[in-house]
Amino acid sequence: MALTVVAAVVLLVILWEGYRWMGRQTDNRWPGTGIELPVSTDDIIMPPAADIVGELFSDIRDGRSTLPLSVFLLKKAWFTFQEASIGFFLGSSIGLALAVLMLRWRVAERGLLPWINVSQTVPLIALAPIVVTWGRQQDLPDIVSISLISTYLTFFPVAVSALRGLQSPDAAHVELMRSYAAPWSSTLVKLRLPAARPYLFPAFKIAATLSVVGAIVGEISIGTKTGLGRAILEFAQRYAVWPERLYASVIGAAFLGLAVFGLISLVERLVLRRTGEAAV
Amino acid sequence: MSADAARQADDAAAVIDGVAMVFNAGSAGEVAALTGIDLTIRAGEFVTLIGPSGCGKSTLLRLIGDLLTPTVGTVSVFGKSAHEARMDQDYGMVFQHAGLFDWRRVRANIELPLELRGWSRADRSARSAEMLDLVELDGFGDHYPRQLSGGMQQRVSIARALSFEPRLLLMDEPFGALDEMTREYMQGELLRIWGETDTTVVFVTHSISEAAFLSNRVVVLSPRPGRIHSVIDIDLGERTPDTREDPEFFAMATVIREALRSVGGTE
Numbered sequence: 122m123a124l125t126v127v128a129a130v131v132l133l134v135i136l137w138e139g140y141r142w143m144g145r146q147t148d149n150r151w152p153g154t155g156i157e158l159p160v161s162t163d164d165i166i167m168p169p170a171a172d173i174v175g176e177l178f179s180d181i182r183d184g185r186s187t188l189p190l191s192v193f194l195l196k197k198a199w200f201t202f203q204e205a206s207i208g209f210f211l212g213s214s215i216g217l218a219l220a221v222l223m224l225r226w227r228v229a230e231r232g233l234l235p236w237i238n239v240s241q242t243v244p245l246i247a248l249a250p251i252v253v254t255w256g257r258q259q260d261l262p263d264i265v266s267i268s269l270i271s272t273y274l275t276f277f278p279v280a281v282s283a284l285r286g287l288q289s290p291d292a293a294h295v296e297l298m299r300s301y302a303a304p305w306s307s308t309l310v311k312l313r314l315p316a317a318r319p320y321l322f323p324a325f326k327i328a329a330t331l332s333v334v335g336a337i338v339g340e341i342s343i344g345t346k347t348g349l350g351r352a353i354l355e356f357a358q359r360y361a362v363w364p365e366r367l368y369a370s371v372i373g374a375a376f377l378g379l380a381v382f383g384l385i386s387l388v389e390r391l392v393l394r395r396t397g398e399a400a401v
Numbered sequence: 402m403s404a405d406a407a408r409q410a411d412d413a414a415a416v417i418d419g420v421a422m423v424f425n426a427g428s429a430g431e432v433a434a435l436t437g438i439d440l441t442i443r444a445g446e447f448v449t450l451i452g453p454s455g456c457g458k459s460t461l462l463r464l465i466g467d468l469l470t471p472t473v474g475t476v477s478v479f480g481k482s483a484h485e486a487r488m489d490q491d492y493g494m495v496f497q498h499a500g501l502f503d504w505r506r507v508r509a510n511i512e513l514p515l516e517l518r519g520w521s522r523a524d525r526s527a528r529s530a531e532m533l534d535l536v537e538l539d540g541f542g543d544h545y546p547r548q549l550s551g552g553m554q555q556r557v558s559i560a561r562a563l564s565f566e567p568r569l570l571l572m573d574e575p576f577g578a579l580d581e582m583t584r585e586y587m588q589g590e591l592l593r594i595w596g597e598t599d600t601t602v603v604f605v606t607h608s609i610s611e612a613a614f615l616s617n618r619v620v621v622l623s624p625r626p627g628r629i630h631s632v633i634d635i636d637l638g639e640r641t642p643d644t645r646e647d648p649e650f651f652a653m654a655t656v657i658r659e660a661l662r663s664v665g666g667t668e
């Protein structure tokens with residue numbers, strides 16, 4: 122996977138610089154036509170890749186100390202990672218619990234599934250202030266509210282995929298458990314949950330990335346003092362004079378997303394190795 | 402239950418009394434799968450159900466195993482209802498496809514019913530080792546199902562069904578997916594195992610030679626709706642590989658074949 126990431130980064134840099142170069146040659150027009158490029162290639166909209174990377178190593182003031190931007194972002198990302206982790210575990214647990222509930226009671230499936238789907242059409246931007254205000258009324262620390270916003274995004278893919286996974290075993294396998302007079306709970310633990318793994322891990326990966334998105338959006342709308350969201354918000358306000366910084370912080374967010382994705386893939390590999398299924 | 406059936410019930414493994422099975426009753430897709438089935442299976446017997454495809458063999462097996470409930474009539478097993486027998490875990494089942502859990506090692510697959518019965522770890526592993534020995538798969542306990550051939554998987558599935566010494570073993574075309582050589586080998590193994598335990602076997606097949614080789618009795622079913630056409634006693638004594646070339650064996654196969662012809666079945 123590391124190789125894929127490197128290749129993707131290289132490709133991105135080539136495309137970025139290639140587009141910039143073309144834009145400068147043709148005065149921001151498609152070659153051979155008078156049609157303007159959708160994005161102009163000046164240094165504010167598209168700063169040189171080298172400057173963005175360089176920005177990662179330039180100093181920034183953090184409180185009373187100065188440190189390289191990359192280290193600064195790492196510190197912020199660690200904070201965001203904690204919020205996202207809480208969101209991920211909470212969301213995945215709720216998702217799994219909902220799936221089991223819907224599996225157990227057909228009525229629950231009919232009653233819950235539409236709401237679970239509707240829940241994701243509520244825009245996060247609208248939801249975040251509600252959660253934040255509520256959290257402050259309850260005297261909860263901001264990290265709780267942010268994690269809850271992250272939870273809201275993560276439970277969904279887990280609930281939907283887990284339900285499909287739990288329903289996936291062959292009729293013959295279910296019948297086998299029936300012939301042993303296995304109680305519902307044993308069938309769940311010994312058959313349905315293991316059978317759901319191929320559905321669960323992809324969902325966990327999506328949920329992990331979404332948990333980071335949720336945490337960052339949560340930070341931005343709550344106005345915390347720290348976290349990647351806060352950094353992005355600050356740099357966004359000074360984009361017109363210092364665009365490299367915003368791009369650099371976006372790279373930081375992307376890396377955090379990749380990191381949690383990689384973490385889940387690692388767990389998946391360990392679990393599958395334990396049961397001898399070669400990781401794909 | 403009729404008086405006659407009641408008298409036989411003492412040494413009976415299963416008594417099927419006036420059973421009919423209708424699927425999707427009252428709807429457009431209504432299927433009368435079985436009708437007027439009376440059959441007593443004695444304890445320790447090896448009974449084979451044979452008949453053309455769709456005549457209700459699997460349905461009858463599943464009625465005995467309480468995976469289906471008859472529309473009419475009763476099924477009793479070891480003197481209780483089929484449901485009670487299932488709750489008492491009297492059944493072992495083997496289907497056409499081995500149906501192993503591919504995330505479990507062979508050993509853990511065999512131990513599944515034992516786990517469900519709350520056996521201790523030590524007892525389970527002792528028993529699964531015995532079972533692996535019985536089906537001649539020692540050394541494969543730590544393999545995963547997909548690392549085994551179809552025949553080996555089917556043996557694991559038989560070991561799983563026998564691991565808790567079920568009183569009644571229900572097998573639905575368990576060797577149907579195997580090639581001829583493996584199939585004959587497995588038939589020999591099954592008879593050996595059956596001889597070493599006091600399990601009653603109800604076995605579904607549509608192979609005439611398989612029915613003749615394995616059974617004490619062959620129940621021939623006729624289709625649409627499924628009913629019992631005839632019950633043929635097979636008396637071939639101890640089975641050996643030579644049995645398959647015995648004129649007696651061919652004679653029995655011929656009796657079964659003629660019964661099947663008269664119900665419109667093809668092999």
Ligand SMILES: Nc1ncnc2c1ncn2[C@@H]1O[C@H](COP(=O)(O)OP(=O)(O)O)[C@@H](O)[C@H]1O
Nearest residue numbers: 424425432434453454455456457458459460461
């Ligand atoms: N669950 C079911 N729902 C509706 N019809 C069924 C069902 N199971 C079996 N049948 C029908 O009952 C008849 C007997 O089926 P089955 O017992 O599987 O036959 P066999 O095992 O002898 O091939 C067939 O016509 C089949 O289509």
Ligand SMILES: [Mg+2]
Nearest residue numbers: 458459460573
């Ligand atoms: Mg069948």
